[in-house]
Amino acid sequence: MSRGTRFLLxxxxxxxxxLLLGGCWDRKEINDLAxxxxxxxxxxxxxxxxxTIQIFIPLGSTQGSDSLGKATSGTGTTFIxxxxxxxxxxxxxxxxxxxxxxxxxxxxxxxxxxxxRVKKGISKDMDFLMRDSEPRERAFVFVSKGKxxxxxxxxxxxxxxxxxxxxxxxxxxxxITTTLAHLQEMLDNESKTALLPWVEPMHAPSExxxxxxxxxxxxxxxxxxxxxxxxxxxxxxxxLLWTIDEMHNATITIEPESSDGTLSVxxxxxxxxxxxxxxxxxxSVTIHVKCKxxxxxxxSDININQSSESLQAIEEQLERSIEQRILQTFEDAxxxxxxxxxxxxxxxxxxxxxxxxxxxxxxxxxxxKIKVAVKVEAxxxxxxMFNTQQSG
Amino acid sequence: MDILEYRHTPFSTRLTDNIEIIKKIYNDSADIRSRSFxxxxxxxxxxxxxxxxxxxxxxxxxxxxxxxxxxxxxDKIDFSYISSIVAxxxxxxxxxxxxxxxxxxxxxxxxxVDGLPFGITVSLPGWQQRSIEEPAAESIIRGPREGFTETLxxxxxxxxxxxxxxALKLSSFQVGRYTKTEIMLAHIDGIANHDLVEEVTSxxxxxxxxxxxxxxxxxxxxxxxxxxPFPQIQITERPDVVSxxxxxxxxxxxxxxxxxxxxAPTTFFSMLQSPEDxxxxxxxxxxxxxxxxLFLLISLLLxxxxxxxxxxxxxxxxxxxxxxxxxxxxxxPFPALVEALLMEVSFEALREAGVRLPKQxxxxxxxxxxxxxxxxxxxxxxxxxxxxxxxAITGIASFLLPQYSAGIAIxxxxxxxxxxxxxxxxxxxxxxxxxxxxxxxSLRSLGVPYLQPxxxxxxxxxxxxxxxxxxxxxxxxxxxxxxxxxxxxxPFNRPEQGEEGAPS
Numbered sequence: 027m028s029r030g031t032r033f034l035l036x037x038x039x040x041x042x043x044x045l046l047l048g049g050c051w052d053r054k055e056i057n058d059l060a061x062x063x064x065x066x067x068x069x070x071x072x073x074x075x076x077x078t079i080q081i082f083i084p085l086g087s088t089q090g091s092d093s094l095g096k097a098t099s100g101t102g103t104t105f106i107x108x109x110x111x112x113x114x115x116x117x118x119x120x121x122x123x124x125x126x127x128x129x130x131x132x133x134x135x136x137x138x139x140x141x142x143r144v145k146k147g148i149s150k151d152m153d154f155l156m157r158d159s160e161p162r163e164r165a166f167v168f169v170s171k172g173k174x175x176x177x178x179x180x181x182x183x184x185x186x187x188x189x190x191x192x193x194x195x196x197x198x199x200x201x202i203t204t205t206l207a208h209l210q211e212m213l214d215n216e217s218k219t220a221l222l223p224w225v226e227p228m229h230a231p232s233e234x235x236x237x238x239x240x241x242x243x244x245x246x247x248x249x250x251x252x253x254x255x256x257x258x259x260x261x262x263x264x265x266l267l268w269t270i271d272e273m274h275n276a277t278i279t280i281e282p283e284s285s286d287g288t289l290s291v292x293x294x295x296x297x298x299x300x301x302x303x304x305x306x307x308x309x310s311v312t313i314h315v316k317c318k319x320x321x322x323x324x325x326s327d328i329n330i331n332q333s334s335e336s337l338q339a340i341e342e343q344l345e346r347s348i349e350q351r352i353l354q355t356f357e358d359a360x361x362x363x364x365x366x367x368x369x370x371x372x373x374x375x376x377x378x379x380x381x382x383x384x385x386x387x388x389x390x391x392x393x394x395k396i397k398v399a400v401k402v403e404a405x406x407x408x409x410x411m412f413n414t415q416q417s418g
Numbered sequence: 419m420d421i422l423e424y425r426h427t428p429f430s431t432r433l434t435d436n437i438e439i440i441k442k443i444y445n446d447s448a449d450i451r452s453r454s455f456x457x458x459x460x461x462x463x464x465x466x467x468x469x470x471x472x473x474x475x476x477x478x479x480x481x482x483x484x485x486x487x488x489x490x491x492x493d494k495i496d497f498s499y500i501s502s503i504v505a506x507x508x509x510x511x512x513x514x515x516x517x518x519x520x521x522x523x524x525x526x527x528x529x530x531v532d533g534l535p536f537g538i539t540v541s542l543p544g545w546q547q548r549s550i551e552e553p554a555a556e557s558i559i560r561g562p563r564e565g566f567t568e569t570l571x572x573x574x575x576x577x578x579x580x581x582x583x584x585a586l587k588l589s590s591f592q593v594g595r596y597t598k599t600e601i602m603l604a605h606i607d608g609i610a611n612h613d614l615v616e617e618v619t620s621x622x623x624x625x626x627x628x629x630x631x632x633x634x635x636x637x638x639x640x641x642x643x644x645x646x647p648f649p650q651i652q653i654t655e656r657p658d659v660v661s662x663x664x665x666x667x668x669x670x671x672x673x674x675x676x677x678x679x680x681x682a683p684t685t686f687f688s689m690l691q692s693p694e695d696x697x698x699x700x701x702x703x704x705x706x707x708x709x710x711x712l713f714l715l716i717s718l719l720l721x722x723x724x725x726x727x728x729x730x731x732x733x734x735x736x737x738x739x740x741x742x743x744x745x746x747x748x749x750x751p752f753p754a755l756v757e758a759l760l761m762e763v764s765f766e767a768l769r770e771a772g773v774r775l776p777k778q779x780x781x782x783x784x785x786x787x788x789x790x791x792x793x794x795x796x797x798x799x800x801x802x803x804x805x806x807x808x809x810a811i812t813g814i815a816s817f818l819l820p821q822y823s824a825g826i827a828i829x830x831x832x833x834x835x836x837x838x839x840x841x842x843x844x845x846x847x848x849x850x851x852x853x854x855x856x857x858x859x860s861l862r863s864l865g866v867p868y869l870q871p872x873x874x875x876x877x878x879x880x881x882x883x884x885x886x887x888x889x890x891x892x893x894x895x896x897x898x899x900x901x902x903x904x905x906x907x908x909p910f911n912r913p914e915q916g917e918e919g920a921p922s
Contacts, residue, residue: 045837045841046841052730053729053730053753053840053841054729054730054732055728055729055747055754056728056732056743056744056747056754057744057747057748057750059732059744061740061741061744063737082741082744084741084744084745084747084748085745085748132732132733133732133733133737133740133741135737160733162733186738186741
């Protein structure tokens with residue numbers, strides 16, 4: 027072997043060793059990870075925070091035939107573990123001591139705050155969740171009635187675990203949905219008002235086991251200046267959804283004036299525009315709602331026909347119904363919650379940046395005085411093949 | 419005197435001297451057959467051939483019989499007299515022993531006549547040869563089913579049958595000190611770049627080696643970059659592929675003794691093309707080409723991607739997928755990299771074994787192999803079932819490349835990338851991929867950039883690279899090989915839509 031080739035081989039070997047030594051240091055096998063599916067953050071005592079994580083148990087079922095005897099759905103696939111500390115990071119380090127595997131937050135898509143924690147303000151917790159690299163910014167955030175831990179403790183019957191239930195509910199977008207990134211945005215926006223879905227625990231009916239059950243979304247939590255401003259009912263939530271252009275699923279039932287019985291339409295698609303205006307020092311907002319619907323049930327004896335005036339009458343009533351819902355919500359926002367839940371502030375900021383800068387500090391006084399007009403254009407696109415009510 | 423030196427000794431007019439030299443050259447080799455006989459009843463003559471190389475029936479009937487039965491004055495016997503009585507088409511004067519020996523080795527009978535200072539060779543090749551069969555490694559559904567054989571003359575005749583114009587030029591070389599293998603260089607005059615032809619000629623001319631047994635020898639000796647896993651010369655057994663290449667201005671090198679023909683220059687993308695692409699409808703062919711691109715990436719990267727994501731980037735996997743992978747990996751004792759290596763290596767071994775195995779044992783081993791790799795490995799808890807799937811898809815993917823040699827390159831490169839991604843995650847994977855791409859950019863095949871028409875970019879040729887355009891749409895030849903004569907068809911070859919009821 028000549029000196030040249032020996033030298034080359036030496037270099038090659040050195041490079042290979044570098045590769046082998048440098049590699050693998052941050053290698054994590056899945057077997058070494060505790061996969062977090064959901065996180066609950068509760069107030070603990072006066073100052074401390076309690077973290078509860080729901081951990082996925084990988085039942086070692088490599089073979090299809092082996093897993094037949096094991097219960098892989100419903101119960102038993104997750105368990106929870108809690109720890110408390112001065113802040114989340116501290117609590118987390120205590121929590122890690124209770125685990126043989128490294129806690130991996132990357133797949134946690136659900137964060138639930140206990141209502142008590144929210145009352146204390148969540149900005150400190152948000153700092154960790156946004157700063158640390160592991161929590162997903164697209165994870166959904168909820169606020170629970172009572173302790174958030176109670177929601178995670180439950181065992182779902184239908185889904186893999188209770189976190190999955192909440193995630194799917196948020197995905198359906200039937201109510202307010204908020205991700206971590208979105209929440210941070212709302213906390214920093216002009217109106218300083220954040221909206222979060224309100225979760226209540228629900229026991230599974232006809233199940234003797236009290237641990238069976240899920241949490242479900244039943245309203246909206248309103249945070250104003252990072253403090254709890256109120257909890258909006260389902261009715262107010264719907265008015266809210268119309269206004270902020272987040273309405274995706276809706277079934278509107280009205281009682282036609284001209285006849286007995288009810289009539290239901292389902293929303294196909296809607297679009298909402300906020301048009302702010304400042305005239306002679308008077309601040310006003312016009313809410314334009316355009317929606318297209320289909321008729322899904324007709325209990326009344328009205329003859330539905332595309333060209334007939336009855337359809338128009340129904341459409342007008344639909345429009346009034348939506349308008350009332352929105353106005354009612356605005357009324358509640360002024361009196362009950364005292365917060366600009368629709369982010370009118372943002373709309374004004376965008377349209378009148380100069381004026382906004384001057385009046386930014388007075389927004390709390392301006393908001394209740396705003397004149398709100400609602401203009402709804404509701405259309406029924408698919409009245410169905412039958413003109414009148416079907417019977418027999 | 420050395421045997422080699424006898425070759426250059428001139429012929430003597432005395433037959434006995436010539437016979438003595440020939441006997442010395444062949445040194446009583448056992449397969450040499452010879453016979454002395456009186457030509458025309460009065461002149462001594464001598465016949466020599468190699469057993470099994472010639473058709474002895476023809477020799478007896480059309481050469482020996484007329485020579486024995488002829489009657490002529492001894493002084494009238496010369497080459498023109500002999501050629502007038504021997505009923506064979508190829509009768510050639512061999513001016514030196516060297517020429518004579520070459521003809522004998524190629525299936526000729528040597529005829530030495532007393533008084534003539536040269537040898538006469540009568541070509542009567544009659545050795546056993548394989549019949550024309552469908553090429554096993556390049557089977558297609560639609561298209562000609564003939565493949566090259568081991569006999570050069572059969573192969574060149576197949577080419578000539580496809581390209582009948584005399585512009586198809588075949589030039590012959592002999593390579594190999596001892597094998598004296600005959601090589602044919604084929605190109606179409608007027609399309610192929612002459613510099614290219616000269617370049618190949620000079621590269622082949624420089625070869626001085628004991629023997630050339632297969633076209634792989636030539637490939638290894640004339641390619642541009644010997645330190646590359648990628649083949650820079652295309653190999654095929656199909657006359658239609660060679661003809662298409664010749665019509666694009668490429669050069670084909672045919673060898674005696676092997677059905678594999680070399681085509682140069684070639685590009686990376688022609689490795690991803692099957693002759694059938696041009697026989698099927700163009701939309702279908704385009705779809706299949708995309709499929710090949712996809713599976714090329716899968717074949718190269720899928721196991722590495724799986725390892726990288728599972729050991730470094732767990733957050734990138736969709737949650738429900740990760741949970742089910744976590745379930746199946748729970749009892750696996752190895753890290754993902756070891757698991758992947760285990761499976762890939764055993765799969766490659768199984769495949770190699772499948773090629774070498776005698777046919778009778780083959781099916782038994784493949785059943786056992788399938789069981790070991792699939793069923794048993796998972797139930798023994800050594801390998802997770804997602805990994806089995808990854809390996810299976812990768813295995814299938816490498817068969818999608820129509821060029822076997824390109825497929826092997828990809829298969830080999832899979833392993834270093836797997837190591838890199840096992841150590842550095844996706845960073846390593848990209849590092850490996852970039853290295854390969856940079857290497858591909860630097861490759862040349864007889865001076866033609868390997869990644870052409872992607873780098874350097876040639877928009878006009880994309881039509882036949884990423885999709886297979888309609889035949890009438892590809893009016894121009896590839897620019898780097900067919901520069902002289904770019905237009906290959908008349909404009910408006912596109913079929914017109916016929917009128918209703920018009921006679922077809």
